[in-house]
Amino acid sequence: MTEPIRVAIADDNENFRETLREVLEYEPDLQIVGVWRHGADVLLGLEEVRPDVLLLDINMPFLNGVETTKQLQVRYPEVRIIILTMHDDEGYVLETLKSGASGYLVKDGSVSEVVRAIREVAAGRAVVHPQVTHTVIAQFQERAEMSESWRGLLTEREMDILRELANGKTNEEIATALNITTKTVKNHISSIFNKLHVQDRTQAVVLAMKKHWLPS
Known part of the structure; x- marks a missing residue:
């Protein structure tokens, strides 16, 4: 039997992160191994558990998604990161991908999109929500x-x-x-x-x- 994909969630919105955890727990090939409030919690939590995929909010107190991603790429480069945000802010899109994130999703997307993204990123592929794809393209072309x-x-x-x-x-x-x-x-x-x-x-x-x- 194939091992489940180990997933962690980091978001300062308690309702969002708990709802997301409950929904993902219904997927037989996913296992939730950590749920954290912000980037500082992520760095501490990863000393105890090592997820395959981390769903990471971009706007968090203490340590935001961009800085967390940068630190994770140094400390735990094997952890694949999917950025979750309510915004398609151009600076954030490019910065997080440049920092090492493998995916970028908007929070108002469907649960099926999140599940698909987790599976794709766990398999070593990149996922960017269509809503922000053109932003990514334009910025990479510019820089x-x-x-x-x-x-x-x-x-x-x-x-x-x-x-x-x-x-x-x-x-x-x-x-x-x-x-x-x-x-x-x-x-x-x-x-x-x-x-x-x-x-x-x-x-x-x-x-x-x-x-x-x-x-x-």
Whole structure:
């Protein structure tokens, strides 16, 4: 039998964190191993238990989500972090991902989105809520320096398509822009997903941004 994913929750809103714990406890493949009020509690709690995935509120007293993430990456780099927030504040989005978070979700999303994100992040993939994806893309493009490390993994055409995905274009729009068929676009996207070990467009773009593959 597969071991359950060990999950911890850190949020200064008692009602939110307890409700989230109760809901997640119904998932047979998830095990709640810690529930904390703020970043300082997280650092203390991780001395006792070591979750696979930490759901971390961005706005907390004593030590906020950004600073907590930075410290966790030094002390416990194996813990994967999903940021939870009521805001899609641009500075927070970029800062938390740069600090080492693997996911970014808004609190008003569905429970199923949280559960899916936990499973995706536990499997080593990145998850960013669609509501903030364009913010992430825009900021990485503004600040990242171009890297050529994609060469040898992706073809030139696949990189062209990845750039179009980052611009939010549909398959049909990509086909028109690159003067190829929609079927060819779909085949290239499938190849990109396989090579990058991702499951959707958001994951592909976020990974490419982290690797600084996209132009400024």
